[in-house]
Amino acid sequence: MNELKPIDPNYEARIRSSFEKQGVMKTIGASLVKIAPGEVVIEFSYDPSLAQQHGYIHAGVLTTVVDSACGYAAYTLMPADSEVLSIEYKVNFMSPARGETFKGIGKVLRSGRTITVCSGDVVAVEGCKERVVATMLATMISVVK
Amino acid sequence: MNELKPIDPNYEARIRSSFEKQGVMKTIGASLVKIAPGEVVIEFSYDPSLAQQHGYIHAGVLTTVVDSACGYAAYTLMPADSEVLSIEYKVNFMSPARGETFKGIGKVLRSGRTITVCSGDVVAVEGCKERVVATMLATMISVVK
Amino acid sequence: MNELKPIDPNYEARIRSSFEKQGVMKTIGASLVKIAPGEVVIEFSYDPSLAQQHGYIHAGVLTTVVDSACGYAAYTLMPADSEVLSIEYKVNFMSPARGETFKGIGKVLRSGRTITVCSGDVVAVEGCKERVVATMLATMISVVK
Amino acid sequence: MNELKPIDPNYEARIRSSFEKQGVMKTIGASLVKIAPGEVVIEFSYDPSLAQQHGYIHAGVLTTVVDSACGYAAYTLMPADSEVLSIEYKVNFMSPARGETFKGIGKVLRSGRTITVCSGDVVAVEGCKERVVATMLATMISVVK
Secondary structure, three states, X not given: OOOOOOOOOOHHHHHHHHHHHOHHHHHHOOEEEEEEOOEEEEEEEOOHHHEOOOOOEOHHHHHHHHHHHHHHHHHXXXXXXXXXXXXXXXXXXXXXXXXXXXXXXXXXXXXOOOEEEEEEEEEXXXXXXXXXXXXXXXXXXXEEO | OOOOOXXXXXXXXXXXXXXXXXXHHHHHOOXXXXXXXXXXXXXXXXXXXXXXXXXXXXXXXXXHHHHHHHHHHHHOOOOOOEEEEEEEEEEEEOOOOOOOEEXXXXXXXXXXXXXXXXXXXXXXXXXXXXXXXXEEEEXXXXXXX | OXXXXXXXXXXXXXXXXXXXXXXXXXXXXXXXXXXXXXXXXXXXXXXXXHEOOOOOEOHHHHHHHHHHHHHHHHHOOOOOXXXXXXXXXXXXXXXXXXXXXXXXXXXXXXXXXXXXXXXXXXXXXXXXXXXXXXXXXXXXXXXXX | OOOOOOOOOOHHHHHHHHHHHOHHHHHHOOEEEXXXXXXXXXXXXXXXXXXXXXXOXXXXXXXXXXXXXXXXXXXXXXXOOEEEEEEEEEEEEOXXXXXXXXEEEEEEEEEOOOEEXXXXXXXEEEXXXXXXXXXXXXXXXXXXX
């Protein structure tokens, strides 16, 4: 069902350049750690400036990172002259976001001409233990620049 | 249907104290501008450190603020010895988040003993024009401390 | 923000004709009770053939009716040569769906060229009491026939 | 993370008995085809009485079946004296629901004492071809009878 063949061979450069422009990724201290057809991973480290009242990472920060991961996962499969926008998403929070580092993993579930459906996970890494702390289901749209 | 009578008369102090502990609210530069039974409003100003690739506020930052607004709206109606946690939320993005200031407005739709359902809006203020740029439907849970 | 002026003056006939083709609406015994620009209401009566294990209306049946109400609310504002499709929706269930009749109310929150965002409620009517038992946030797409 | 060990050894009988009481499952002609710890599959066949205006299965009918599959998947792990209720769900529709038979597959993502998070898929079977036509992310609650 999925069309995981990029139309634009330069998708990686296109995503790196877009990511650089996301001021909020610098604020979070996030970096792109994987860009593959239909999959993008973004990582960041724990910092109290990203926390909610109990000292865990705020749900919205987890959402920010996994939304960008899902958006860029969709963007790997979009044409060179397109922009990607989040239409909507839903996130479930499954455990407190406790950890040293966090990975937002975005994957394309179904890629269409206009609409792309993605699923995402946030994995918290604590010592050698990994745990899914949030899961996203998102709808992205391709807009001609 | 809604029980909008706070059980804990000190709900406002409880919310202000919790908000002060949210490191991410300082990072965003957000402040509490309204705390009423079943309704909380949080405001912040545009800053490039909160932006996505086109210079608009990142969807995840809008989500962070309206999630806190919804969570605290729910928290106004919870007992003094409780904590509020976001189980899940869904957000639709309706327009680019362009503006000078942004208000995250959280309201209780239905307050139960364990589960509270909230709706939220993010309003972008640009000059004298206000526009809803995002809308949230969220599920909060009350946990005994 | 909303463009609640129908482009197609014959939107009502177009919706009635589409509704007649929905076999599942006959199965549920549902009928269109309001068609206005950006708002549609569909009603049905309690029947054990629509129930879940406790005898209340199944969440999915509530969803079916309010999804059609939201889809047709979006469709009132779409061009004559378009089709409406549900891309996705989220529903919160706030009370057991107990009642004699049920109204699925769909309203357009934001109407765009391609994407329309709708909110919906299911109201249970029990004697002279009305109660919102479910609330929907939905994304509809306009597709050229 | 998941606790996929049933507490109640009689979970299968409990689910079969509950399913029998769901009037809407008879209306849809659905049957339980798999009950395993943390996973339930429900199947039904195409019928015009379940269709939307283009003759495909209505989004709400897909939702009904995959909601029951997710609810019962959660229920496999709940205590004998509990009830399962859907708090909320979100569904993305990825392709027209065209096919001869349809399988609603519900799986537990994370099982907690009160809250269980499930993911679900609806697979359309057309000849020897299978296609995911809808995907759900759902929150279930365990309530003491």
